[in-house]
Each structure stands twice: as structure tokens, then as C-alpha cells.
Amino acid sequence: MGTIYVARSKGLQSWGADVGLGKNLYAIGYVEDGTPEDTLAAGLAGEKDWVLVKAQAAGDTDEAALLERLGRKEKLVDPAYYPRIRGARGLVKVDPVKVENSMRIRKALETGQEPKEIKVKPADIAQYLINNALG
Template sequence: MTDMLYVARSRSLQDWGGEVGLTKHLYKVGLGVGTAKDIEQSLSAAQCAGRGDWSVIKCVEAEGLDEADALTRLAAKEALIDPRYYPQIKGERGIVKVKPANVENHFLVQNALAGEHQKAVRVIPLTIAAYLLRAAAG
């Protein structure tokens, strides 16, 4: 089985983030083994961040990528949640606080550099996942 770099979300974690004033745009980025379904099951079974409702949005093969390196690259673009400040997430690393404006700007610049027509970017979970994977993979 190959290692996969994934972006997952938990609706209950996002609801909690919105309630406490953190943000509702919380995602988990990490390395897992197997298919997206396998990763979902392992995150939910392990009660990752104290949640059991994980769903993998998108995953790609991690060609020689280390999880610590991926999170370091990602931290340069978006804020990683420090698990020491939020006991609710049970010490889980790799929880990212995403600013939708950063996602939109990333894709607008990418389209402009490619010479494509400027069009509005819909910031949906799949778009956010693509942005996070690109940032983490370098």
C-alpha cells in the first residue's frame, strides 16, 4: 500500500470551531495508508481530534513525502492549530485553520499566470482541499 497525502474534514469539528470563534474552516491534513475510504475509517475509528465523523475530501500519492515536512510547508501558507491551546482536539496535529480569501487569491493568481480568463472562484471544500494539498506537497 502506498502513502497518501490527504485532506479530511469533520462536520462536528467545524461546528465546534465556529462556536468557539476559531473558524468553521478547519481541516485535517496528514499522511495515511490505503484508499480514501481506508483513511476515513482509520481517522474515525481512532477518534482523531475527539471526532468520529471524518470524511476524506481529496488525497494524492505522497511520493517520498514526510508528514512533518508537509505540515511545515503548509504552515508557511496557513495557520496550523496548536493542540496545546485547544484541549478539545485531543492533541491532534495537522488541523489547519483555512482563510477562504487565501484560497480564492491562490486560484486567481494561478489563473492569471496561466493567461486564463479571470473568473470568480467558488471556495468549496474540494477547492480548499486542492489548495491545501498543493501547499503541503510544495
């Protein structure tokens, strides 16, 4: 049984803002053995400052299937296009408006009322990505 995780890196987010990708870049991955921290400590996309945002048990699946499902809803960054992140799979450009709309709909269905102001946090983005990858 594996674990799906979402992480973020301040260095990668500032680089993404500089090259036009935006600052909402997250990494999503799957580890079958070990912990996500071990994978992130090895460095991804040339960055060593990765912070684990959320991890969750994912059952029997593989990373390719998770990324394919997530790619239907969100824009995956092509690692072949940017020399700095060459070979880094699982980088996602997230639109916070989509996350907010998803949260609004979920809360409206749960409570039956329109939710008041919603502020999207990194943990909310991580849960949104995990739900769409497992979905």
C-alpha cells in the same frame, strides 16, 4: 509511497465556530500504509464524522515535513491550547480568501485573462492545502 489526504468534520467545524477559530477547519495528514479512511475512522480530535475531501500520492516524505511546509503558509491549530483536540496534529485553519486569490492567479496565468467570479469549494481548499504541503 504514502498518501496525503485532507478531510473535514461538521462537528469540528461547528465547534471551531463556537470557540472563535472559524468554521473553515480541515485536517491534513499522511499515511504510509493503509488508507486515509482507516485513519479517519479511528477518530481524530474527538470526532467520528470525518469525510475525506481529497487524497493524493505524496511520494517518500513524512507527516512532520508536510506540516512544517504547510505551516509556512497557513495557520496550524495548536492542539495543546484547546483541551478538546489535545494531541490532534494536522488541524488547519484555512482562510478562504487566500484560496480564492491562489485560484485567481493560477487561472489568470493559465488563460491569460482575469477569471470571472470564483466560488471556493471544499475540494479547492483541499487541493490548495495539498499543493502547499507538497510544495
